[in-house]
Amino acid sequence: MLVELKVNGKKRKVEIDCEEYLVDTLRKLGNLSVKRGCDTGCCGLCSIWIDKKPVLSCAMLTVRALNKEITTIEGIEKEASEFARILVSEGAEQCGFCSPGFIMTVIAMKEELENPTEEEIKHYLTGNLCRCTGYMGQLRAIKTYLGVK
Structure with a gap:
């Protein structure tokens, strides 16, 4: 159809x-x-x-x-590029296969949650798997992107 x-x-x-x-x-x-x-x-x-x-x-x-x-x-190249630069600066980029889905989720989180805790960030990202990292670099990058300590 x-x-x-x-x-x-x-x-x-x-x-x-x-x-x-x-x-x-x-x-x-x-x-x-x-x-x-x-x-x-x-x-x-x-x-x-x-x-x-x-x-x-x-x-x-x-x-x-x-x-x-x-x-x-x-459709969100500007926002995606901004977060991708932060991923690189935090040493969190890897093979990139999971990056588009991960980045989409992180940007949505920025729009939905205000000043999330580390636990809220982890919960929001449940289901976004990366086989290359231990997630610590990604978590640092997310906190930097969100302006969270």
Whole structure:
């Protein structure tokens, strides 16, 4: 079926199957930052925003995103670049495979939580897995980005 989606502020028409997951549709549209990882909603690689809230696109059918605002990291380049610079300065960058989903979640956290505690940060990030780090550098970078001590 032919549907119209609003992705990163632009209306896009795309042919989908009725049971197609949003991760596949977004990749089909060229949003290659959205990655398929675990297919169980546990790794965070496919994290995007629907109406400015983080969502796992591997767990959402495309038809459920109709008439909603979809944002991928390609749609928030300025904010993503700002946080990525902080990741690098804190020595927290690694292979980068998980970075887009992780960055989407961190930026959403900045919009949602005011002055979060370390425990609140960790809880918010539950489900964003990185196989390269021990998370301490990432936690330092997040605290710096959020202006939290």
